[in-house]
Amino acid sequence: MGNLNNGALERNDSRRVALVTGGSRGIGRACAIGLAEDGYDIAVVYAGSVDAARETCDACEAAGATARSYQCDVADPAAVNACVEAVLNDFGSIWALVNNAGITRDGLLMRMGDDAFDRVLDVNLKGTFNTTRALTKTFMRQRGGCVVNMSSVVGLMGNAGQANYAASKAGVIGLTKAVARELAPRGVRVNAVAPGFVETDMTAKLSEKVRAACEEQIPLRRMARPEEVAGVVRFLASDAAAYITGEVVRVDGGMAM
Incomplete structure (x- = not known):
């Protein structure tokens, strides 16, 4: 786990902190910037481009937030624990977690290798589990917080050539509902968003x-x-x-209605 940050962080106790995984691009970047506009300081967790993470932080800071970036493979439990600890050390608290990190390794089932299946499950589902678990004690101690997990309409409908991705995103829905029941007595809300096709780097590659x-x-x-x-x-x-937990909100233009 590495980061781009130098020097001590000046905290602003009037702002809450959101940790956004996969925050350097696409939906994650839009979430980070939007939450910054809503009064959150932002921890951008990313696995890829250092420059993209820096650009997201710059945009969040332009919106009035304090923002820092942390490089982390969410599929690695030890790396996630270290990342969360670093964010808590820098910011003092975390009140919102957006589990957005995700990958695809598409292919027909009969040709799909174990690596393609396992890696997608490890990042999309296990990564969501790892990050949520790492923050559970913090949320319970605070007696408050919220988790928003990024599922997909594919997790509801299925899609040919995406057995691994569909399985991972359906798993995110089940995980969301189970954890929502566990944490609700402590005032912690857990919900999921299920997008359809979105204008991102993934869809830009389509013919x-x-x-x-x-x-x-x-x-x-x-x-x-x-x-x-x-x-x-x-x-x-x-x-x-504040009174919504365990829900899955589709943002799919009506695909799964």
Whole structure:
């Protein structure tokens, strides 16, 4: 686990802290910036580009937040524990967790190797488990906090060529509901968001023919913008959602209605 940060962090106790995994790009970046606009300071957890993480932090700071970045493979429990400890040492507390980190390794089932299946489950499902578990004691001690897990409409509907991804995202839904029941007595809320097709780096790689076929499945006839998914995450992390837990909110343009 590494980070880009130098020097002591000046804390602002009037702002709560959100930790966003997969926060350097796409939906994660939109969530980080949106939560910064809503008054959260931001811990950006990322696995890839240092420059992208820095850009997200810069955008969060432009929105008035204190932001720091932490490089971490969420599939590694020890790395996650060290990352969470570093964030708590820097910021003093964490009140919102957005489990957004995710990958795809698409392929037909008959050709899918063990590595492709295992790695997707490790990042998407085990990573969500690792980060949530690492913060559970903090949330219980605070008697408050919220978790927003990124599932997918594929976890509800399935999708040919994505058995690993669909399994991981369906697992996130089950994990969300179980943990919501466990933590509710301590005032901790746990919800999931299930996006459909979103304008991200993943979908940018699609051919025009595949893209058109995807949009044909969507009643609203277009893909979502990352900010539209982030808007639901922002709501679930806000006091306006104080009586919502264990829910799965679809942001899919009507695909799974």
